[in-house]
Amino acid sequence: MNKQIEKLRFFLERRGFYVSSRLADRLGIRAKWVRLFFIYSSFATFGIGFVAYLILAFWLRLKDLVSTKRSSVFDL
Template sequence: MKFFHRLLLYFQKHGYYVCQRIADRLGIRAKIVRTSFMYLTFVTVGFGFALYLFLAFWMRIKDIVYTKRNSVFDL
């Protein structure tokens, strides 16, 4: 249990240091940069999922419209 706690603290310290440096560079608080990264992550994952559903729907419609029929009686 101690190992995981130390590992978590290590990643928090060094991972957030990146956000801290960006915040210092832009002159804003690091908390804003961290939450912005989290929101962007959720937005892009959501956008990718929505794009996937849209393409799946589009391909299904295309398959329905452009199916080849062998004869008139296949309707």
């Protein structure tokens, strides 16, 4: 059972938007604590924490797309 949970965690961390790890790096804390905060806040607020997570993921994705610098016209 524990191995299945670890596989699921690895899959979600690898395929996710890395919101937790990027936010943890910016705050200087471990990503585990950021994930726990989102989990507990989603239970406490009936899903508002999950919505905030999705908004942050969307915002970080847009930021990455906008800040990508191209070296020439042919990179489009």
